[in-house]
Amino acid sequence: MSISASPAVSDEVATYIANRIGFIELERPKALNALSSGMIRAIHAALDQWRDNPDVLAVVVRSPHPRAFCAGGDIRFLYESAQRGEHDTRDVFFTGEYRLNHAIFTYPKPYIALMNGVVMGGGMGISQGAHRTGGLRVVTGSTKMAMPETRIGLFPDVGASWFLARTPGAIGRYLAVTGETIGAADALYAGLADVYFDDAALPALLDTLRSEPFERGADVVACIERAALAQHVVPAPEASSLAGARVLIDRHFALPDVARILASLEQERAHEGEAAEWAEQMIGVLRERSPLSMAVSLEVVTRGEGSMADVLRRDLDLTRSSFLVGDTLEGIRARIIDKDNAPRWRFARIEDVSAADVEKMFESPWLADEHPLRDLRG
Incomplete structure (x- = not known):
């Protein structure tokens, strides 16, 4: 298996190619991988670099840390810059973040998000778009998903309202207003996730992705779907609290x-x-x-x-x-x-x-x- 790294743009994100898959790994565990400006630029740079690269069939974004995939944007940074009167900082941050969200949503190759642990706010922005690329949104037993912005006087941004508007019934309206946290079965029921894995099964999945031969991006997706189907226990969406x-x-x-x-x-x-x-x-x-x-x-x-x-x-x-x-x-x-x-x-x-x-x-x-x-x- 050959591994080639992209030029380092941020020490809070690792980007590399392995087995014809572009891997993006979030490395800011103390902040639960909350997105900094540097992380946003590094992820976007990798996607731009891989867009037309024939050696990259698909992209996988993940967190090596069990507590969180991504807890959102760096709101403490935004607060402190506002206190200093640096209002341009806010516009630059959100413009960069939303450009990244759009790049993911319109990406020409399958984009696969492994959403373990906390997936909130900006974490939804770098994962939900996978659904539009022919890729997958993978949830696990530890997934805690939310757009909790009304707690801090904000609103579901990062394009999340596009996905919330397309959930069954009034679920999107409920999630947007309350900011309530949902688990894997709820996410599957609401159409905010595609497949489920036990957290303990992720290392084996990553090993397979780094070793099995692939010819097309669709083969990578099919490999993940097969592995998901092979699991013994999968939470039943119709038995979720959201369904109830x-x-x-x-x-x-x-x-x-x-x-x-x-x-x-x-x-x-x-x-x-x-x-x-x-x-x-x-x-x-x-x-x-x-x-x-x-x-x-x-x-x-x-x-x-x-x-x-x-x-x-x-x-x-x-x-x-x-x-x-x-x-x-x-x-x-x-x-x-x-x-x-x-x-x-x-x-x-x-x-x-x-x-x-x-x-x-x-x-x-x-x-x-x-x-x-x-x-x-x-």
Whole structure:
């Protein structure tokens, strides 16, 4: 087996070719592989280098660390740069990240994401696009998947709303607003994952990928699918907690705005039984999240039916407004920096957020022909 390394761009990412597969390995374990600017550039550089290389049939992105695939973007860095008044830093970071998300989504070769451990925020951005490339999104027993942005006053960015908008029923709306974490069976049920592996089976899978002869990218994918089918126990999507709550999720989260979702949950809570208990739990979640962010997040999924390029342009507009006039800096302060868990949100109650307040967040600071992502297509 021959291994050739790409020129090192970041010491937090290892990129190399082995057995005609391009491997991207995330190496920032102390931050749960949260994406830094250097990591984003290194991943994108490798993909560009391998795009037309006939010696690369497919790409595998993974974490050698059991706790996390990728916990998101480096929000502490973004907070600190904002505190210094370096607002261009934010735009540069998100522009680079969203360009990478788009490059993955439109990649011409199978892209395979091995999503063990924590897969949140930016981790979804570098994995979900695999589905569009003829590749695979692989979940494991340890997978903890979420777009938890409403906890910090942000919204599901990195193009995630495109995928959330295409989940069954109101699941995408539910996941966007609540930021709830789901496991492997849930992800398979929601269409946010393709195949399952036990964590203990990943080393053998990697050995196979580095040794079995492949002639086409599709052969790499087929090899992984065969190995997945050979496992003795695979979680049943229809038995997942998400499937169990599906009727309730659809009943409440299909409603047009968060205030009505909350009112509907309050009515559900008035009864007895498991549905009332679930409603009580959801009310507690919603009362803790940023009211403005939840309203924006619901609208982002509602608008997620267009192209990925359109979604990412909108995401960039929204990160600007979320940091400047939204709840993001306060959310990061309360949850990540000071950890007092007492954010002072811009709106105290969900019922106080108007449609006009939400619409204002979507206003782009750029003219269409000056937008930093104006050249993205598809």
